[in-house]
Amino acid sequence: MANSPYVFDATAENFRVLVLENSGKGPVLVNYWSPRAGPCLMLMPRLVRLATEFGGRFLLVMLNTDEFGRLAREHGVNSLPTVKLFRHGNVVDTLHGAESEAVLRGFISKHIDREANGKYTAALQAWQRGDLDQAVTRAAEAALAAPDDPRFAIDLVKLLILQKRYSRADDLMKSLPREVRQHPEIRNLSVHAGFLRTAGEAPPVATLERAIADNPDDLEARYQLGAIKMAQDDYETAMQQLLEIARRDPAYRDQAGRDGLLAIFSLLGEDDERVRHYRTLLDQTLH
Structure with a gap:
């Protein structure tokens, strides 16, 4: 029916598994339609777009009433298009007519x-x-x-x-x-x-300190040392290392130096003297 992994065609044979059993795992939306009804043809692409947009948070099942009219009548369908939402094997909501995409989105959401x-x-x-x-x-x-x-x-x-x-x-x-x-x-x-x-994955502190002494541009060693010091609540040392990372390579690890400092600032609070000091240094570094 549609090039989407979330859209399926119902038959009398697969309805129990496709709709009733799957509705025990999540919402299943059944669209009762006919290729002879213009409003059905207007509604269908809207539903398919929403099934793709929601990315699998509900399944969309198409039931052609020209082929499976008896099944539609068993579900109380007497006008087209009709959309029914199934959950745990039961119909929990119904929508009639070729509603707009906004109305459909609200119905599903x-x-x-x-x-x-x-x-x-x-x-x-x-x-x-x-x-x-x-x-x-x-x-x-x-x-x-x-x-x-x-x-x-x-x-x-x-x-x-x-x-x-x-x-x-x-x-x-x-x-x-x-x-x-x-x-x-x-x-x-x-x-x-x-x-x-x-x-938790870093080498011992002494190993990292030697690596930084041998190569001050070893940003990975600085990041690992900062992580250890933060985990130990030694925020001063952690901020020193993160500031050096921001100075030497602002883009390292997707701005890890700046983001790490901001996270510590948030943790300590703006009234902390260390936060005021390192925020000033960070601003000078970035600007």
Whole structure:
């Protein structure tokens, strides 16, 4: 029907698996249509565009009523086009007519948002009862259900950091949509998770200090030393190394020197004397 991995054609034989069983995993939208009805032909490309836009957060299933009229009548369809949203084997919402793309997006979004919020609530409940593994699982499901909403990703990252799964938290943030990665709290969390991951994988401090003494432009050694010092709450030394990185190569590790300093500033607060001092030095370095 359409060149999309999220759009399928229904038949009497595959409807149970395609729609009813899959609706136990996530929302399934069934479009009841006829090639003889003009409004159906207007609606179809709008639905296909939205299926692609939502990227698998719902499945779109096309049911041709000219071929499977009996199946449509069993579902109470008596006008075309009709769109029904299935969840857990049941119809949970219905839309009639060739609605605009904006109306369709709102119709779909309210169910996906409800899905994400339900999973997020389950994550909070699991965390409150001390089941951190379950909390992470549910928070991950919420983040997948609403990848453009930074709230779910932020709390998932925090839970992973609590579990000391720094590599997983770091990888997760790198996989987020670019717009979400630019959220200030996500940027700070990303820096912290990256530091904690690097600190856990870095060579001993003495080895790094020798490497820097031998080659002051060894920015990786400086970054690793800064990460270790930050993990040890030695923010002064961490900021020294990050400032040197910003001075020597502002673009290193996607502006790791600047972003690392900003993350520490956020952690310590603007009233901290060290923050005022290093912010001035950073401004001088960048300008």
